[in-house]
Amino acid sequence: MSDGQFQLVYNVLSFSLASMMSTTLFLWFRVSAVHEKFKSALIISGMVTFIASYHYMRIFNSWVEGYHYGSDGEPHLTGTPFNDAYRYMDWLLTVPLLLIEIILVMNMSPEESSRNCWTLGVSSALMILVGYPGELIVSGDLSQRWMCWFFAMLPFLNIVYTLLVGLSEATNSEADAKIRSLISNVQVWTVISWLTYPVVYIFPMLGMTGAQAIVNIQCGYCVSDIISKCGVGLMIYQITKAKSDQMMKNSLM
Numbered sequence: 001m002s003d004g005q006f007q008l009v010y011n012v013l014s015f016s017l018a019s020m021m022s023t024t025l026f027l028w029f030r031v032s033a034v035h036e037k038f039k040s041a042l043i044i045s046g047m048v049t050f051i052a053s054y055h056y057m058r059i060f061n062s063w064v065e066g067y068h069y070g071s072d073g074e075p076h077l078t079g080t081p082f083n084d085a086y087r088y089m090d091w092l093l094t095v096p097l098l099l100i101e102i103i104l105v106m107n108m109s110p111e112e113s114s115r116n117c118w119t120l121g122v123s124s125a126l127m128i129l130v131g132y133p134g135e136l137i138v139s140g141d142l143s144q145r146w147m148c149w150f151f152a153m154l155p156f157l158n159i160v161y162t163l164l165v166g167l168s169e170a171t172n173s174e175a176d177a178k179i180r181s182l183i184s185n186v187q188v189w190t191v192i193s194w195l196t197y198p199v200v201y202i203f204p205m206l207g208m209t210g211a212q213a214i215v216n217i218q219c220g221y222c223v224s225d226i227i228s229k230c231g232v233g234l235m236i237y238q239i240t241k242a243k244s245d246q247m248m249k250n251s252l253m
Helices: 003-029 036-065 085-104 110-135 143-166 168-172 177-201 210-252
Strands: 067-069 075-077
Touching: 003 036, 003 210, 036 067, 036 085, 036 210, 085 110, 085 143, 085 177, 085 210, 110 143, 110 177, 143 168, 143 177, 168 177, 177 210
Parallel strands: none
Antiparallel strands: 067 075
8 A cells, every 4th residue: 555545545435524523513513403303313413423533533543543654655554454434333323313203304294104114214324234244345355245235236226215315205294395306405415425435335336446445445435424414413403493483483473
């Protein structure tokens, strides 16, 4: 691995950590600005980026511990393996919460919310658990990585269908056009941001090997996480604030 490659991942991980931490602070400090009904959604949004902050700190430390600079000015392996399992542990916790926070701002009965939370939560956990074994294989025979990718895509497609089609009735039931548009946007944005993950996953299958594959995967996942966690979290805030303002306006009429 070259110095430039090491520094690129180092800086991207640092930027990702800062993004997660700052988004957490913003979301939690703004909880008091929304109606009691929507505080849970905003708190969960902050939990997503808080959990991600913790794991990004562990990933960053593991990256630093995995390499040392030799007399040639280039990074070399220390013998301590880089532990990318932190990323999957993060996803196992945050991905279901990401979906739950969307459900909590939608116009649904408690029973419908509970059913959709369980359906999407189980599908997302299954997707991550199935995909992890393939992530460990970045060179040699990549057939198992392809197999894990394929089977992980099945629950992924179920999540995409639920977000775009299964929840459309609840989205369209919003009386306010602005709020309806905000909820529709967060559903589409979630799907678009999540589509980046399976693309990054197949980088080694596209001919990337060695340090190039590791660097591209790490940077790719960091960008995906910022878009899906920080981006969606801020969109959830917009929805909760808009709904809170609408409820206040209605109470004054």
